[in-house]
Amino acid sequence: MNNGTVKFFNDSKGFGFIKDAETNQEYFVHVSGLVHEIRENDEVTFELQEGRKGLNAINVKRA
Incomplete structure (x- = not known):
């Protein structure tokens, strides 16, 4: 698992x-790759x- 921050999400x-x-x-993220809803500046884990x-x-999950 990687850790990161949502820089931008439309x-x-x-x-x-x-x-x-x-x-x-x-890294690009599409809504189909989300487990939880995310917003800008959320701390997340992802593959x-x-x-x-x-x-x-x-x-993608909120941390």
Whole structure:
């Protein structure tokens, strides 16, 4: 499991970005990869899965 912070999330479009706490890399997150609802600045845990344009955050849960 990775830890990070929600940098941006657009509820109406259903996507956003999570910044990894250790590497400072940003990962795309889609509403389909959420376990809990998230908002900007929420602390979250997540897994990574290869997507069409790189790694995507999945199984995203509030920490």
